[in-house]
Amino acid sequence: MISGSSESKEQTFSNRVLKWTKKMSSMATVCGSTDQLNNIAPSDSFEGMVEDKPEGKRVPSRGYHNTSKGMKVTKASSNDSYDHDHHTLATATTATASFSENEHDDGSYMDLSKRSERRAAKPYSTHSFPAGKHTFTVDTRYSMNRVVGSGAYGVVVSSHDSRAAEDVAIKMVPKAFNDEVDAKRILREIKLLKHFKHDNIIQIVDMMPPNARYLEDYHDIYMVTDLMETDLHRIIYSKQKLSIEHVQYFAYQLVRGLKYIHSADVIHRDLKPSNLLVNSNCDLKICDFGLARGIHPAHGEDASGTMLLTEYVVTRWYRAPEIMLACHEYSKPVDVWSVGCIFAELIQRKPYFPGDDYIDQLTIISKKLGKPSDSDLDFVTSEKAKRFMRKLPSDPAPPLSSQFPGTPSNALDLMRKMLSIHPRKRIPVEDALAHPFFAQLHSADDEPVAEAPFDFSFEKEKLHRIRLQELIWQEAGHFRPSCLPVAPRRDGLREV
Numbered sequence: 128m129i130s131g132s133s134e135s136k137e138q139t140f141s142n143r144v145l146k147w148t149k150k151m152s153s154m155a156t157v158c159g160s161t162d163q164l165n166n167i168a169p170s171d172s173f174e175g176m177v178e179d180k181p182e183g184k185r186v187p188s189r190g191y192h193n194t195s196k197g198m199k200v201t202k203a204s205s206n207d208s209y210d211h212d213h214h215t216l217a218t219a220t221t222a223t224a225s226f227s228e229n230e231h232d233d234g235s236y237m238d239l240s241k242r243s244e245r246r247a248a249k250p251y252s253t254h255s256f257p258a259g260k261h262t263f264t265v266d267t268r269y270s271m272n273r274v275v276g277s278g279a280y281g282v283v284v285s286s287h288d289s290r291a292a293e294d295v296a297i298k299m300v301p302k303a304f305n306d307e308v309d310a311k312r313i314l315r316e317i318k319l320l321k322h323f324k325h326d327n328i329i330q331i332v333d334m335m336p337p338n339a340r341y342l343e344d345y346h347d348i349y350m351v352t353d354l355m356e357t358d359l360h361r362i363i364y365s366k367q368k369l370s371i372e373h374v375q376y377f378a379y380q381l382v383r384g385l386k387y388i389h390s391a392d393v394i395h396r397d398l399k400p401s402n403l404l405v406n407s408n409c410d411l412k413i414c415d416f417g418l419a420r421g422i423h424p425a426h427g428e429d430a431s432g433t434m435l436l437t438e439y440v441v442t443r444w445y446r447a448p449e450i451m452l453a454c455h456e457y458s459k460p461v462d463v464w465s466v467g468c469i470f471a472e473l474i475q476r477k478p479y480f481p482g483d484d485y486i487d488q489l490t491i492i493s494k495k496l497g498k499p500s501d502s503d504l505d506f507v508t509s510e511k512a513k514r515f516m517r518k519l520p521s522d523p524a525p526p527l528s529s530q531f532p533g534t535p536s537n538a539l540d541l542m543r544k545m546l547s548i549h550p551r552k553r554i555p556v557e558d559a560l561a562h563p564f565f566a567q568l569h570s571a572d573d574e575p576v577a578e579a580p581f582d583f584s585f586e587k588e589k590l591h592r593i594r595l596q597e598l599i600w601q602e603a604g605h606f607r608p609s610c611l612p613v614a615p616r617r618d619g620l621r622e623v
């Protein structure tokens with residue numbers, strides 16, 4: 128149970144939304160209609176972005192990298208060239224699942240939300256339709272609208288849910304168990320999304336029951352979530368006008384969501400514009416929790432509240448200096464750094480620290496923010512890294528007011544505090560919410576925290592392919608009890 132989900136809090140929040148809507152009425156006008164959002168165009172400046180390889184083996188292939196395949200940078204829409212012709216119900220074929228039958232009684236079960244209850248209430252059958260290079264096989268209640276995104280791990284479609292009479296997003300991860308690290312990432316994301324209940328975090332509302340007679344034959348994973356109209360990357364690189372009120376509202380919602388995530392002792396670790404989903408009314412929700420980690424003492428935190436981990440993989444441009452300098456010792460401030468980078472990118476409409484490699488990244492940071500003093504390098508444990516930093520040019524950085532001309536000083540003050548090179552001097556989320564830049568939006572009573580930390584202990588056991596298949600099947604069973612118990616193994620063993 129999450130504190131933010133109580134009725135009284137929800138009540139408070141809807142009042143709050145009303146308040147925001149009033150304040151932001153001019154922004155909503157500027158943000159404009161869905162059509163406007165759908166037709167935004169890419170900026171050339173983003174073409175060169177290279178993401179570091181995530182911890183799994185799949186290579187990121189975001190739409191905006193993929194111009195050679197005709198994938199537009201824009202949100203998929205009726206104008207999208209991405210195999211759009213195939214994305215119609217007319218091409219959908221009704222399929223008989225190879226699973227025991229294609230009608231399932233999901234009867235009584237569901238505790239996620241009323242929407243989920245409605246989803247689980249009746250029997251279902253499956254049908255298939257192409258989506259990009261993949262074939263979706265889903266409950267017939269879900270029909271295909273269009274592809275809305277693709278990432279390193281899968282393809283996301285907008286779909287109409289005929290039973291709930293609303294549009295949803297379905298993310299499909301094909302052949303999810305071919306790589307155990309990838310599958311673990313998906314398991315983590317499902318569990319986190321189930322745990323979180325917050326207006327600024329995307330919510331999972333359904334999963335497709337596995338379509339397999341034996342556990343080994345479970346391959347493709349489908350997650351149904353709230354549908355959003357686009358993501359912040361597409362907004363930033365569109366022709367959409369962005370006022371400082373837009374920046375304020377987006378940044379506020381991001382920090383509000385982050386406060387909740389951090390209160391669950393979770394670090395997102397991959398905050399970047401494409402992982403922030405937005406609607407034309409400027410609502411923002413954080414997505415993509417595949418790289419999230421815990422900081423709970425039981426899960427590797429040391430006395431200073433930081434973690435020592437061997438790998439770190441967040442997209443370089445948003446990566447905090449301590450990750451590059453301090454031998455992978457990091458905690459919640461890494462997310463605040465990413466927020467600071469996104470904040471700056473929203474204003475300048477280009478990445479603030481677009482390093483070509485990690486040396487270049489640190490050089491740009493030092494050039495724009497000033498070389499840190501020796502005392503500000505006390506968090507750096509590696510002597511080699513310290514030597515590198517000391518050798519950087521000492522030219523004073525231009526003041527932020529000249530790097531961001533016309534930007535209000537309280538915005539720059541907050542940005543500077545988020546971009547403190549020293550992680551322990553970086554502003555924590557609670558203080559950021561109370562900063563004068565957010566004065567019009569901030570309400571301490573309406574920035575909920577999680578009731579309990581998220582439990583990452585499931586990651587402690589060695590998760591082999593078959594065990595991951597079992598665990599994710601169980602997660603699907605949470606939404607679709609009729610697919611439980613988990614199917615047997617081919618050799619008849621139930622133990623995995």
Ligand SMILES: Nc1ncnc2c1ncn2[C@@H]1O[C@H](COP(=O)(O)OP(=O)(O)OP(=O)(O)O)[C@@H](O)[C@H]1O
Binds near residue numbers: 187188189278283415
């Ligand atoms: N619920 C949603 N509503 C609308 N669009 C979405 C939704 N979920 C994802 N998208 C779009 O799909 C893209 C990829 O989604 P997501 O980040 O979850 O996938 P991923 O494969 O983990 O991506 P990455 O390449 O960052 O690892 C997002 O950047 C966004 O544009």
Ligand SMILES: [Mg+2]
Binds near residue numbers: 278401402415
């Ligand atoms: Mg993503």
